[in-house]
Amino acid sequence: MKLLYFAWLRTKIGKAEETIEPPAEIATVAALIDWLKARGPGFADALKNAKLVRVAVNREYVGWDHPVRPGDEVALFPPVTGG
Amino acid sequence: MIRVQHEDFDVGAELVAIGRGNTRIGGLVSFVGLVRERAGGEAITAMTLEHYPGMTERELGAIEAEARQRWPLEECLIIHRYGKLAPGDRIVLVVTASAHREAAFASCQFLVDWLKTKAPFWKLEETSAGGRWVEARDGDAESAKRWVAE
Numbered sequence: 001m002k003l004l005y006f007a008w009l010r011t012k013i014g015k016a017e018e019t020i021e022p023p024a025e026i027a028t029v030a031a032l033i034d035w036l037k038a039r040g041p042g043f044a045d046a047l048k049n050a051k052l053v054r055v056a057v058n059r060e061y062v063g064w065d066h067p068v069r070p071g072d073e074v075a076l077f078p079p080v081t082g083g
Numbered sequence: 084m085i086r087v088q089h090e091d092f093d094v095g096a097e098l099v100a101i102g103r104g105n106t107r108i109g110g111l112v113s114f115v116g117l118v119r120e121r122a123g124g125e126a127i128t129a130m131t132l133e134h135y136p137g138m139t140e141r142e143l144g145a146i147e148a149e150a151r152q153r154w155p156l157e158e159c160l161i162i163h164r165y166g167k168l169a170p171g172d173r174i175v176l177v178v179t180a181s182a183h184r185e186a187a188f189a190s191c192q193f194l195v196d197w198l199k200t201k202a203p204f205w206k207l208e209e210t211s212a213g214g215r216w217v218e219a220r221d222g223d224a225e226s227a228k229r230w231v232a233e
Contacts (some may be wrong), residue, residue, distance in 0.1 A: 004135070006133060006135060006203070006205060007133055007205035007207070007216050008216045056135070056138055056203070059135075059137055059138040059141050060138075060141075061201075075135060075138065075203075077135070077203065077205070078205065078216070078219070079200075079218075079219035080199075080200065080201065080202060080203050080204055080205060080219065081199075081204065081205050081206045081216075081217045081218070081219050082132065082134070082163065082174075082175070082198060082199060082202045082203075082204025082205070082206070083116055083163075083174070083175055083195060083198050083199035083202070083204070083223075
């Protein structure tokens, strides 16, 4: 699974992307985020406020109950501020 | 048409090019977004736009498709820049062209409202105190919502 982080999630986590293999029981976005939070203080800080975390799986916005599978590209980022 | 690029664009040249040869067009409407010199009273020295390559083009394409479904557009162009910009620099150009002005005006506003809340871009403002990520404005979400009920 490829993970991408953008904007202040990227700076708090300390990297822009990584490839990980979460345990098989991690089957949804919500479970993945809970699992990531336990990986270190940077992750915990970046992901502590769920209201400020947007998720895209394979480049499409999804909700937190959306499934995640090995091979997916999962992006985590704050609310967008373009335009 | 969608273009995501670091380079600046020539507004006049784009406006001339978009409707060339299409005499069904009766009106063009354009919006140009610029880097403001101040944020909350503080002077900005630079603004860096980060984006999600691949998803950005996909989202902007979806927004364009939505506009074309809602209004009879002859042409539609979105150019959005990324990377480090300075106050006064152009960030975004949205152009719509239709037989009549109503569709061109409405769709241009729709495109700007929706891209602000959907396109995966993030602004980092630099001031003398350091860098700061711009927070999403509630007003932008409200502006985008007005198009949902239609």
